[in-house]
Structures are given as C-alpha cells and as structure tokens.
Amino acid sequence: MNKLKHAGKSTLTAMMVLTMSVTLLAACGSNKSASEQPSGTPGTSNTVSEGTKKEISVSMFDRGKVPTEEGTYENNRWTKWINEHSPVHVKWIPVARNQAQPKLNALIAAGEAPDLIWEYDRNYISQLANQGAIQPIGDYIDKYSTTYKAYLEKHPELQPYLKFNGKVYAVSFARETLANHGMWIRQDWLDKLGLKVPTTVEEFIDVAHKFKDGDPDGNGQADTVPIALSASSNSIDQAIFFTSENQWYVEDGKLQFGRTLDRYVDTLTFQKKLFDEGLIDQEYITDNNFQRSVQLLTTGKAGIYLGNWDIEELNNNLIKNDPNAKMVPLESFSSKYGKNGLYQEAPPSVFTAFNSKMNEEQIKSAIQFIDWMLQDGWVPLKYGEENVHFNMVDGVRQKTDPDKFKKEVSYAAEYAIMIDNVLRPETFLAMAAKDEVSQNYAKEKGKSLELVMKNKYRRDIPFSPDFPELTQLIATFNPIAQQIEAKVVTGGSSMTPEQGLSELRKEWKRLGGENVEKLAQEWYDTNKNNLK
The missing domain is CATH 3.40.190.10 (Periplasmic binding protein-like II)
Structure with a gap:
C-alpha cells in the first residue's frame, strides 16, 4: 500500500515525474x-x-x-x-x-x-x-x-x-x-484474546478484527488500529496473491505483467477490505514516511506490523512504552493460490x-x-x-x-x-547486547530470518527486461496506476476492484503495453535459457 499512499496527492506529481523522465536524455547529452x-x-x-x-x-x-x-x-x-x-x-x-x-x-x-x-x-x-x-x-x-x-x-x-x-x-x-520483508504480531495480544497465529488470509483478517474489537490493550476504549503499515506493506499484500506490481510472471509460457494479471483483483480486494473495515489507519495515504503507523505500533495501539524482517529499533521503542509487549515474527500465510514466500531479494x-x-x-x-x-x-x-x-x-x-x-x-x-x-541466525544471540530486551529480541530476530527464508518467493525470471520502451512505459504508467488503485481502496463504492483492474489494463494498453508485452516476450524467448 506504500505505492497507493502517494497516489492521494495531486496528479501534478505524476506529470512532474513523467516530464522529468522525458527531459533526462537531453540533459545527459551535454x-x-x-x-x-x-x-x-x-x-x-x-x-x-x-x-x-x-x-x-x-x-x-x-x-x-x-x-x-x-x-x-x-x-x-x-x-x-x-x-x-x-x-x-x-x-x-x-x-x-x-x-x-x-x-x-x-x-x-x-x-x-x-x-x-x-x-x-x-x-x-x-x-x-x-x-x-x-x-x-x-x-x-x-x-x-x-x-x-x-x-x-x-x-x-x-x-x-x-x-x-x-x-x-x-x-x-x-x-x-535475501530476506527483506517480514510480518510481526503481538503474541501477548494473541494470548490475551485466546487466538492462534493466523496461517491463511481469512484467519489473518479474523485476528485483525478481534484485535480491533477485543480491547487487547485493556484500556476500555475502542482505539486499536490492528495493522500498522510500512514502505513494504504493498509488496507484502501482493506477494500473498503472486501479483508483485513491477514483476513479470511466466503464465503458460507467456510473460505477463503483475499489475495486469486477473488475480490482481484479489490484491485490490484485500487492500480495500482492510481499509473499509478499519483494520488499517484511515489516514495512511497522508502518512508520509509512515511515521504515524510507526507511532501506532510503538505506543501499543497496533498489534500487527507489515514491514521488514528485522525491526529491532521499533521493538525496543515498543518495549520502552509497554514492557509486557512481545512481538513475534509471522510466517507468510496462504491464499487460494497457495503459499508464496514474503518478498526476497x-x-x-x-x-x-x-x-x-x-x-x-x-x-x-x-x-x-x-x-x-x-x-x-x-x-x-x-x-x-x-x-x-x-x-x-x-x-x-x-x-x-x-x-x-x-x-x-x-x-x-x-x-x-x-x-x-x-x-547467520545462530550469531544473533552472541552479537546482541547482554541486557534482557536485546537478548529476547535476538531470539525472535533469528526466528524471523528463518521464517522469511522458509518459503520460496516466486520469481519466474531473475530480473525484468530492460529495453527502453519498457522503462519509459513503467515510468509513465506507475503514477497513473497509483491513482487508480487509491480510488479503488479508499473511494468506497466509486470504483470496485474489478473496475480498477479494467482501468489499469486500459491505461496500460493506451500507453503502449501491448507492444511492450510483445517485445518482452521476444526478450524472454531469446534469453530464457540464460535466465534459469
């Protein structure tokens, strides 16, 4: 959702990025x-x-x-x-x-x-x-x-x-x-509410609802925002449904762009559900640098964090505010498409x-x-x-x-x-300071690295094609796509996920996506034996 947060700004931003990319070549020639x-x-x-x-x-x-x-x-x-x-x-x-x-x-x-x-x-x-x-x-x-x-x-x-x-x-x-993204959850909140660690999309949403409604912080107020976001959140959502937005997938021998796949509807539906049902901060679009989300987590108002596999600083700040808090890593959970690893580099x-x-x-x-x-x-x-x-x-x-x-x-x-x-996870305990907080976190850090690397992240080709038509298309398409996705997620009934995908495909085609797909397929057919 990090990509979507910028889309709430004016379309002027998108135009500035497009204008800048067009002027780069002339500037670089001098x-x-x-x-x-x-x-x-x-x-x-x-x-x-x-x-x-x-x-x-x-x-x-x-x-x-x-x-x-x-x-x-x-x-x-x-x-x-x-x-x-x-x-x-x-x-x-x-x-x-x-x-x-x-x-x-x-x-x-x-x-x-x-x-x-x-x-x-x-x-x-x-x-x-x-x-x-x-x-x-x-x-x-x-x-x-x-x-x-x-x-x-x-x-x-x-x-x-x-x-x-x-x-x-x-x-x-x-x-x-190769580990990058990770998910964390308050084990003490799970224990207090008698909940199990979620293993599927449905269980994850159910736990989030119970964190929202069950007063896990015990202050008698309905002020919990279950899920705190970060710059990695959007990629975590997309990994669940195998739809990473700037990644190409090989489907029946054909290269297809992640943001235009049929199943991207499920990514948009998931993100919209989290927003519409109050499971994420309603102001996340304007949360520059995700500082508000960080504050929700470290002050004990959020119980799930979609971020990086290593969150030592955030964990330390949380413990200072609530010594009884216990953050533990989550393994990636299953969707109807199976289980994908969290994003690995x-x-x-x-x-x-x-x-x-x-x-x-x-x-x-x-x-x-x-x-x-x-x-x-x-x-x-x-x-x-x-x-x-x-x-x-x-x-x-x-x-x-x-x-x-x-x-x-x-x-x-x-x-x-x-x-x-x-x-190496086995060295984290030895490297950590000897105080109780550092030692406890070192144990969870080791578990986090092991969990993140436990499930292979789907990467059909090691890197994307790099011909000029594609890079220009992506630079132009991304800001427009962010605007569309923001409307789907935060716009109520103004645009359904299905309509959003239709608009994404329409813009992709208008900007030359069909020709880029043809060139990408030619690139793949020529290089696929060297991409394994």
Missing part, C-alpha cells in the same frame, strides 16, 4: 571476513593525506536518522572518518528515501547529479542507462580495480544483473541475506552507477573508493568502533550499548555502498 577488524577503524592512524585526494560525490538515502548532536548526513563523525581514511574525499548527496528517484531525476536533468548514483531498483538503473545518464564501466573495472574485480570472480551470480544492453553499467555486492544489493559526465580520472578515483570500501571501509560503518560500540567475544562482535549504538552508528550503514558479509 577480503576480509566479517570477524576481522580492519586497520582503519575510528581512532587509528591509517590515513591518506587530504591534499593528495581526488573528490567524488555519492548519493545516499536520507532516512531522517541522524541525531542532531551527531550532525547531518553530509557532515558527521562517519563522513569525517571516511574522508580521513579512504583514498578519496567524498561529498555525500542525500536524497529522501521516499522521493529518491524523482530527486535524482531532477538532479540529473539539472546537470547536478552526483558522480556515483545508487539505488536498490535495477529497473531504475536500467532507465538511466537507456537515457544515457550513466555510462558503461566494465573496462574501467578491469583496468583499475583489484579488490572488487576479485570479489566479482568469487560472486559470478552478480554479473548478469550488472549488465544492461550487454554492457556492465553498475557495481553491486551480494546481499547479507535477488542476489545483488544496491546498484551503484557512474554518472555519464565522469572522465577517466574521476572513474579511477571512484573505483579506488569502491575497492577501499569493500576491503576495509564497511566494517566500522556497520559495527562501529571496537571497545566503544562492540567488543570482540569469541570472534563475534558483541554490541555493548544499544542506545549508544543507535545514536552514534545506526545511521552510518547508509555510507557503506559495498559490504562483504553474510548474516
């Missing part, structure tokens, strides 16, 4: 293991003279998590540490997470985009490649890289994802885990692309930075400083003070554009 401590942690002398360094600029996501006393995303202890220890001087360009692509598009169109642009969305990187906003870098990696080039040899599964139109346009790294993590305006010297400097980050830089950004934020205990980094870590380190992971690490 190893160490996780347990090893790197030599360059804060306070050490492994530095490079500032006067000898080249400068590069790098985009990053602004999630609003830098405490005032720490500084800003552009200037804090970690930006200073990076510039002291890395082979280059980095200027960071923050973009709000929920507006990252429009903001980056605006910077590109104005000729002010950073040297390195990164995003999780491979389709967006494809769009930039097709528009000429970024440039091929395969030859430069071969020429200038050492650490990353060797890393790619160890992770050949990454290489197909880095190529667009037959050329390497990005660098990436293997994810710490493809092997690559963030995609970092190189601005087309960079010259060879700038590219060389950027590759040196990537090599340094992969070899040494990421560890302190993820774990902090030894004997300050963690202690080494039997080869495992054990967090010392969760509050200190949250304040001084948690935001630093945004700077780690390369990571070489694998998450």
Whole structure:
C-alpha cells in the first residue's frame, strides 16, 4: 500500500515525474571476513593525506536518522572518518528515501547529479542507462580495480544483473541475506484474546478484527488500529496473491505483467477490505514516511506490523512504552493460490552507477573508493568502533550499548555502498547486547530470518527486461496506476476492484503495453535459457 499512499496527492506529481523522465536524455547529452577488524577503524592512524585526494560525490538515502548532536548526513563523525581514511574525499548527496528517484531525476536533468548514483531498483538503473545518464564501466573495472574485480570472480551470480544492453553499467555486492520483508504480531495480544497465529488470509483478517474489537490493550476504549503499515506493506499484500506490481510472471509460457494479471483483483480486494473495515489507519495515504503507523505500533495501539524482517529499533521503542509487549515474527500465510514466500531479494544489493559526465580520472578515483570500501571501509560503518560500540567475544562482535549504538552508528550503514558479509541466525544471540530486551529480541530476530527464508518467493525470471520502451512505459504508467488503485481502496463504492483492474489494463494498453508485452516476450524467448 506504500505505492497507493502517494497516489492521494495531486496528479501534478505524476506529470512532474513523467516530464522529468522525458527531459533526462537531453540533459545527459551535454577480503576480509566479517570477524576481522580492519586497520582503519575510528581512532587509528591509517590515513591518506587530504591534499593528495581526488573528490567524488555519492548519493545516499536520507532516512531522517541522524541525531542532531551527531550532525547531518553530509557532515558527521562517519563522513569525517571516511574522508580521513579512504583514498578519496567524498561529498555525500542525500536524497529522501521516499522521493529518491524523482530527486535524482531532477538532479540529473539539472546537470547536478552526483558522480556515483545508487539505488536498490535495477529497473531504475536500467532507465538511466537507456537515457544515457550513466555510462558503461566494465573496462574501467578491469583496468583499475583489484579488490572488487576479485570479489566479482568469487560472486559470478552478480554479473548478469550488472549488465544492461550487454554492457556492465553498475557495481553491486551480494546481499547479507535475501530476506527483506517480514510480518510481526503481538503474541501477548494473541494470548490475551485466546487466538492462534493466523496461517491463511481469512484467519489473518479474523485476528485483525478481534484485535480491533477485543480491547487487547485493556484500556476500555475502542482505539486499536490492528495493522500498522510500512514502505513494504504493498509488496507484502501482493506477494500473498503472486501479483508483485513491477514483476513479470511466466503464465503458460507467456510473460505477463503483475499489475495486469486477473488475480490482481484479489490484491485490490484485500487492500480495500482492510481499509473499509478499519483494520488499517484511515489516514495512511497522508502518512508520509509512515511515521504515524510507526507511532501506532510503538505506543501499543497496533498489534500487527507489515514491514521488514528485522525491526529491532521499533521493538525496543515498543518495549520502552509497554514492557509486557512481545512481538513475534509471522510466517507468510496462504491464499487460494497457495503459499508464496514474503518478498526476497535477488542476489545483488544496491546498484551503484557512474554518472555519464565522469572522465577517466574521476572513474579511477571512484573505483579506488569502491575497492577501499569493500576491503576495509564497511566494517566500522556497520559495527562501529571496537571497545566503544562492540567488543570482540569469541570472534563475534558483541554490541555493548544499544542506545549508544543507535545514536552514534545506526545511521552510518547508509555510507557503506559495498559490504562483504553474510548474516547467520545462530550469531544473533552472541552479537546482541547482554541486557534482557536485546537478548529476547535476538531470539525472535533469528526466528524471523528463518521464517522469511522458509518459503520460496516466486520469481519466474531473475530480473525484468530492460529495453527502453519498457522503462519509459513503467515510468509513465506507475503514477497513473497509483491513482487508480487509491480510488479503488479508499473511494468506497466509486470504483470496485474489478473496475480498477479494467482501468489499469486500459491505461496500460493506451500507453503502449501491448507492444511492450510483445517485445518482452521476444526478450524472454531469446534469453530464457540464460535466465534459469
């Protein structure tokens, strides 16, 4: 539903995105293991003279998590540490997470985009490649890289994802885990109301109703909003019905786009039901960054969370407000189509692309930075400083003070554009601080990771086709689709789910969807033997 929340805004937003994507092309034409401590942690002398360094600029996501006393995303202890220890001087360009692509598009169109642009969305990187906003870098990696080039040899599964139109346009790294989304529920509320953990769509809705009507927080008031949402909620809903909105499915040998499938009616029906029956916040469309939903959860007014598989910060804030609260992970539940896993990522993590305006010297400097980050830089950004934020205990980094870590380190992971690490549930207890809250959550975190990975997420092809006609269609279609879906979900009887799907298909066809489907099928038929 995160996609729908923006649709409640003016159609002006959709027009701005479309206009920006059209103007982009014109504007662009003018190893160490996780347990090893790197030599360059804060306070050490492994530095490079500032006067000898080249400068590069790098985009990053602004999630609003830098405490005032720490500084800003552009200037804090970690930006200073990076510039002291890395082979280059980095200027960071923050973009709000929920507006990252429009903001980056605006910077590109104005000729002010950073040297390195990164995003999780491979389709967006494809769009930039097709528009000429970024440039091929395969030859430069071969020429200038050492650490990353060797890393790619160890992770050949990454290489197909880095190529667009037959050329390497990005660098990436293997994810710490393929787990991404997750569902959580208040076990103490289930126990109080004598309910079982839901395993089907129908049971899930029934539990939500009983959370709404059963006064699980015991305050004698009907003020419970059963389900708290997040930026991941829409994808969780779609995973249940095998209809992820920007994903292609192979149905009887034919590629079909998720948002136009017959069963997308069930996704819209489910979302509408949650809204119409008061099982989600009625103001979610205007809940920018989902802060209202977070507040509902952490203040004990919501009992189900559709979000990420790891919610440590949210859990800690909930426990502070209600020490008796107990959040536990939910396994994905079944629909009439069977059981799909919750959204799991493809092997690559963030995609970092190189601005087309960079010259060879700038590219060389950027590759040196990537090599340094992969070899040494990421560890302190993820774990902090030894004997300050963690202690080494039997080869495992054990967090010392969760509050200190949250304040001084948690935001630093945004700077780690390369990571070489694998998450293992069995290490969570050893890594967690020794207080009761941290230890209890570490147990649930391990269960969450296991549950998320228990059921395979349906991904018929590893990545979507990336030809220009498709990327342009998606950029134009998505805002229109969000408007339609918002009307279905929040508009009462003004548009049924069936009418909504009909409108989606109508707009898809009007914008050239039939031709794109033909091109996508040709792409699939040509490449399907290499997509397994």
